[in-house]
Amino acid sequence: MKLYNYFRSSASFRVRIALELKGLAYDYVPVHLVKGEHKQPQYAAMSPSLLVPALQLDTGEHLGQSMAIIEYLDETHPQPPLLPRDPLARARVRALAQLIACEIHPLNNLRVLKYLVRDLKVEEEAKNAWYRHWVRDGLEAFERELAQLPAGTYCFGDTPTLADCCLVPQIFNGRRFDVDFDGLPRTMAAFDACMALPAFQRAQPSSCPDAEG
Template sequence: MKLYSYWRSTTSYRVRIALNLKGLSYETSPVNLVAGEQRAPDYAALNPGKGVPTLVLGDGTVLTQSLAIIEYLDATVPEPPLLPTDPLMRARVQAAVQTIAMDIHPVNNLKVMTYLKAHMGLTADGQLDWFRHWMTEGFAAYQAMLPKGTAFSFGETPDLADICLVAQLYNAHRWGVDMSPFPRLLEIEECALSVAAFNDARPQNQPDAA
């Protein structure tokens, strides 16, 4: 398999963690988002969304969108499971996942920030305020969803919620979000990063890390 990825992309980070947890080997093909390589015609033909990640399977099948890729991996390589089989627990985990992937991430990605800067006149300080506000809002909601007394978000083993959380926390630290209201999230992050599959997927451990 080949994973088209950018080292700082949180969505790429998610897929790297999932691949590692499943014990799947893959080749990384860097796509420099800052340099605009995602808009190159050859890559845009592969991923019409002009983003990362893109996973190309051994038979040449192309998958895009991180959650779709991860759910495919979970369906085809069931162990270890990344989503609960119990319908109620599955819904709770998915709600936490969507808080990160649908509430926080879409308004904090490079496309949005580039547009706000270029067309809405957002200053550098304004961009930071924007980042921090939406992450703080989302983290408060996420933390309130969690049960007590578990090592990870919903149990003793990591799942899709933890994958999304750890990737988003990378951005939170990068952009100086005040994490003092979220001790539970930092505990989960510490636990997750002690797992090789998470640690190996960290942005700074990627071949294209600057």
């Protein structure tokens, strides 16, 4: 398999975590978003949405969207599972994951931040305040959801799930913008537990071949 991704991309980071947790080998293909490499014809032919990540399967077919890719990996390589077998538990994990992937991340990804500055002429500090507000607001909601669940080592239970694959990249990016994480005990405990695992360490941005300071 080949993973076309960018080291700072939260969505790419999610898929790298899933691949590492499952012990699946893949070729790392960097696509530099800031330099616009995702808009080049060669990449556009493979990923019409012009987004990362994209996973090229051994059959030559391509998959996009991190959540769809991770669920495909979980269905085709079920061990260790990233979604519980019980339908209710599976729905709860998906809800946690989507709270980050669908509620927090879309407001704060690179193209949105660039639009705020380039097209709407928002000042840099105002842009950063926008980012911090929506990440903090979303993580407070995430913490409230975790508070309704039985205590566990990770977001849901004592093994990493799809929810953890989404949480960790969001915390990493939040740190770059100085988001306040105080008062989020369950959220940060799950993050710390994840980062104690080699799979999460191998997937993190600083471990990527295209990592920049």
